[in-house]
Amino acid sequence: MHSILKTCHVLVLVLCLSAAEDFDWTKNDRGSFYYGTFPAGFSWGAGSSAYQTEGAWDQDGKGLSIWDVFSHRKGKILQNDTGDSSCQGYYKIKEDISLMKELKLDHYRFSISWPRIMPTGIKSDHVNEKGIKYYDELIDNLLENKITPIATLYHWDLPQVLQEKYGGWQNISMVNYFNEFANLCFERFGNRVKYWITLNNPWSVAVEGYETGEHAPGLKLRGTGAYRAAHHMIKAHAKVWHTYDTKWRGQQKGLVGISLSGDWGEPVDISNQKDIEAAERYVQFYIGWFATPIFHGDYPQVMKDFIGRKSAQQGLGTSRLPTFSSQEKSYVKGTCDFLGIGHFTTRYITQKNYQSGHGSSSYFTDRDLAELVDPRWPDPGSEWLYSVPWGFRRLLNFVKAQYRNPMIYVTENGVSEKITCTELCDDWRIQYYKDYTNEMLKAIKDGVNVRGYTAWSLLDKFEWDEGYSERFGLYYVDFRNKNKPRYPKASVQYYKRIISSNGFPNQREVENWKRKATETCSSSNQLLAADPLTSHMEMVTEVVVPTVCTLCILLSAVFLMFLLRRHN
């Protein structure tokens, strides 16, 4: 017996050593690059969303969404851009799928526009078959090309009628309306779509839509609006999951998850307990706000404590954070077959107290913290987006630890560039993808259950309140040309190689990829510069039209003067 145990011991030791040889956590901490591959069957993809890419905002019976209305209001979007035509994706299914084929994608993540298939948002009013036909075609074409569709049911484009009639996500009735819409999608597309995401980034909907008002519907209900919207979205998500579970799962055998976005928060001073707690709070108020109810049945304790205390200090009888009844807790708990993670950046966090006076409460002051960045972090595009790859691994490990290692699909990760010049040789994006996917690989080696990765985004597109000024695409879209042609950036070549090698085989090869990718982009740059249609379009809009108009005005003035003189 003793010798058997001894042998087992040795065997375990040998196994541990060989695993450690393969991946040593300490050797693979921040800064170092890990050469290795992803598990077999790992799914590589790219993503988009309806309002950001489809265009055709008023075509074929589509109803208005809150984003149509919001973007048409002057002063809400940078340069008053709108998603009216965007990438014209509605008309380019085949063309865009050929781009996905070029990348050799395993999956494509897109969203279904609720008002395109239910113009008022209410099923009994009208179902728009033309809208359904568009998504049918998209899904069929993806499957014919062996690309798995991952469909998001809500990527922010709430039907305007539901906003006007009920106040949108401020109202509990959204739970049933959203459920009806989701049920219709399961009924019509569920024979082919096996991965469903209920809500995309509800944090942003709640905070930017109902707290700061930077996003549609543009409400500034500070201190309460975000919490109420989030509460209803969590319930709506849970209801849709139950609908799938009871009505559709048996025959369709798909999975339903939610996509949560969150930055990582790192304590400024890792030896300071207050900073450690503040950083944890930052993440709990971000991803935890939604993930904790969904995995554990209630809000994070720290949110209940902080918002509850501050509400009491304001003299309120109840907390501004709504509560779940015990029935609701068990209804919401466990409603996630996989967790979608959207992640872009990291912040340093330190403790900072905010006094809660009357009327001054907000989601931001409730957290009692301050966000900092390291000025050495690269920030090639969006103001908020610093490249901090190691934060990604930490966030993934946090999710593993907090929610009992759920199945994860990374639903968004990527970087933008500023609009100033047309640049297809995006070496900073290559660096970002290389380092972030490498940190994800390390996280998988840590034991995090990541099954797929979605580069954000396939195309440059409408970037919400930033209009077209921030480009996230692997493909450049020429928005000046009304045909919206696409051109590959260098990162297409690079991402394609990560996909075909399923990771990073060895240093020599990986370094070669970068060289090859940057070689090809200069020819794409030339192609774009030489596009006759673009130059023609520019000529027409910037030179011909104004010149003809001025000439017409001048001629009419001369003619008028001539007539007046003759008359006198």
Ligand code: NOJ
């Ligand atoms: C998250 C949103 O879901 C997506 O639509 C947006 O493009 C990215 N953030 C980048 O800002």
